[in-house]
Amino acid sequence: MAYQALYRVFRPQQFKDVIGQDAITTTLKNALIEHQTSHAYLFCGPRGTGKTSVAKILAKALNCRHLTDGEPDNTCDLCVAINNGSLTDVIEIDAASNNGVDEIRDIRDKAKYAPTEGTVKVYIIDEVHMLSTGAFNALLKTLEEPPAHVVFILATTEPQKIPATIISRTQRFDFRRITSADIVKRMQFILDDKQITYDDQALMVIAKAAEGGMRDALSILDQVLAFGQDHVTVDNALDVTGGAAAAQLGEYLQHVAAHDTAAALTTIEQLLASGKDAGHLIDDLIGYLRDLLVYQQAPALVNDTASALQDAHFKGLTEQFQPAQLYHMIAVLNTTQGQLRLTNSPALYLEVATVQLGQPLAEQAAPAESAEVKQLAQTVAKLQKALATLEQSGIPAPAPAKAAAKPRKGLKIHKEQIYPILGAATKKDLEAVKDVWPDLLSMLSVPDQAMMKISKPVAASPGGVIVSFAYDILIERANGDTALMTGLAANLSKLMGGPRQVVLVQEQQWPQVRKQYLIEHGAPKPAQPKAAEESPVVKPITDLFGKEPNIEVKND
Structure with a gap:
């Protein structure tokens, strides 16, 4: 049998297997138990967070012959058929390639027919935001008055592109990014199941690179396993992700803290020469600086999984850098990150950024340059x-002081x-x-x-x-x-x-x-007495002498 990717082999088959979406899976299970399921669902969220997997589990649960506590048993003929993709009553459609009016009209026409084998006909439309305006209008009527035996599950990574009329006719569930800790636990489970050893720090590197997507994490893990089948190492993980080791980042920032720009430039050249991606390198540096900043303000917020990427330089750097310096460095790196998208010479911009980081802040240099003003x-x-002391004592200020102020x-x-x-x-x-x-x-x-x-x-x-x-x-x-x-x-x-x-x-x-x-x-014309009284010219005079009628205001 051909090799299958890890994310396909270990795709969740029940709600309890879904990682990091407990609120959604609990809500759906309770709705199944109470027989209060909706006719249409909208699953929104970043890629690789479980939208399609939950849609398939829900399709199985709606058709399962032996539903237990809202979970499909995965053993009945309908569950097995859905897992194999052979049940005609569960239809998966990719809206990216089937986004026309005709395709949606075909769905609308076929939806009125009863399911052939299962109890519910389920349409799973992935990337639904890719549908055309006409296709959305064709789908709207079916969502508004659906047949009793049909359930629509719409999945998208860009809900802002979906018309409000469609959203209002669905139950919306927002899938959040999966935490690094949850991703690490899942990878540990998979590697233990396959009896493959690993470094904990290597899994943290992979989880960080996945940016909250479980599918991305398992795809990276697949690549790392290709380096060595028997053990997942930190070096292999860094090679695949294009990142830099925490020790290298700490060494670089140590040179920056010491204003040793030459040594910092040498470190950058070595990292780029070893094949590190410039964009990932900046991401890693910003992440390292973020951890320094958070650790300075609230050490407890730097959790155990993040501390797995800390090195021997970390705690020393928290004492060397002031918050203002960290803000400045993050701002410089953010600007450089934007410049990298517009250039074919990332090394040049990284070197310029390194020189900027190695210079003292303007606020620190200014007092030394303005010693005369300070004095x-x-x-x-x-x-x-x-002078204040003299006045408190009742002694008049000496004449020379008055002369000096003239x-x-x-x-x-x-x-x-x-x-x-x-x-x-x-x-x-x-x-x-x-x-x-x-x-x-x-x-x-x-x-x-x-x-x-x-x-x-x-x-x-x-x-x-x-x-x-x-x-x-x-x-x-x-x-x-x-x-x-x-x-x-x-x-x-x-x-x-x-x-x-x-x-x-x-x-x-x-x-x-x-x-x-x-x-x-002088004062304004007498023809406008009220305006004259309110004039900033007359007001100081009237404040001093009052507004009695014996005062006469004359123009020069």
């Missing part, structure tokens, strides 16, 4: 602390930027900016945060905000830093939901600037 921020903080004569006031903001400024806008100001500062880099920490918003309009600094030297530095000013405006726009201009002013200059604006612009 300045520390000095300012000390001065502020000393703006230099050469510091330019940008009236063309400040005045439009003052013209539309409101208290509501200023309070809104103050509310988000801490969030805005947290979005900046460390040196920029240090510089902006001693600033505060003093006026705001729907289009901009005026920010005051105590020291004019910081204003010059900030205005000269294009990246900082751009970042402030962009981040403020995100937080406020609209574009905002940011203008800087020296703290002691601000009262004079505001006063000069009032002098130059």
Whole structure:
């Protein structure tokens, strides 16, 4: 007899044999026991998760002469005939190649005839989403008013492509991906049955590569067995799946952690030279980094099956990498994974990614490069602390300190930027900016945060905000830093939901600037008294002197 693939030999024959779909099999068994089965079912889920197998078991259960606790006995003539594919009352149709209106009309015409041998005529339509619109319409009438002796079982990997009118006339069951632990247990059962020895870690490699599909796992196991009939080894499993051993991944990441880019590049070249697939290699690296991240936050969530792939480097790397570094590395690898689909030179992109991973994060490098700014921020903080201590003691601040804070004569006031903001400024806008100001500062880099920490918003309009600094030297530095000013405006726009201009002013200059604006612009015309009272120009005056009628507002 010709060799049969493992997934065919060990296909489940009863509901109890189905792996990882307990909720579905229990529901179907209970419906069979209570004689409350439906006329149409829709089985959805990824490939290799048991949709067709459960459909065949259900077909047997509906026709079995000796049904016991919802399970077919597999010994009666009807069960045997269904297992052999010789019962004409169970019809399997591949919708990928029979997707026309004529094929579905033929099913509709034949469905009204009673079963010849069994008690129920069962139609299993696989990949039903491949049917044409006309075919779905032809099927709809039969599903709406089916003959009593007919059951339809529709299977698909893409339920979103099925019309809602079809779905609403079926009982839908969603098959989930099978866990790696369940796949490993099933493979252990099969290998024990065939009396073949194996490495537990090799089975975990296969289960991980199967991505939740039992059929895929057994197909890979078939290939691994071809390497050596007597024993399933880790090396054979890695060769078949194109993956890398955990020890090699750990060694690579160890070089990355040490910023030894040359050694990391050498490891990548060795892996690719040994035949490892670039795409699988990135998947394995992302999986390894994910385990590091999860282990740092909740070690208990890294279960025993996942820990089977851990190596001697694992726990050391959990201490060397910070979460921010792991996020950055996963992002780089995800970007590289997308680039691999568009290139014939995967080694090139892997090498570029390795160089990126080996570089320190920008957040870590910035403080060292901005030592002067950091020192300045520390000095300012000390001065502020000393000033606060003096004020608490009742001692006035010394004159030199006041002189130091005075703006230099050469510091330019940008009236063309400040005045439009003052013209539309409101208290509501200023309070809104103050509310988000801490969030805005947290979005900046460390040196920029240090510089902006001693600033505060003093006026705001729907289009901009005026920010005051105590020291004019910081204003010059900030205005000269294009990246900082751009970042402030962009981040403020995100937080406020609209574009905002940011203008800087020296703290002691601000009262004079505001006063000069009032002098130059005056109040609105007397013909609009209400608008004048509400104007941001008049409001500060009325707040100060009140709204008594003896106050007269005049235009210059």
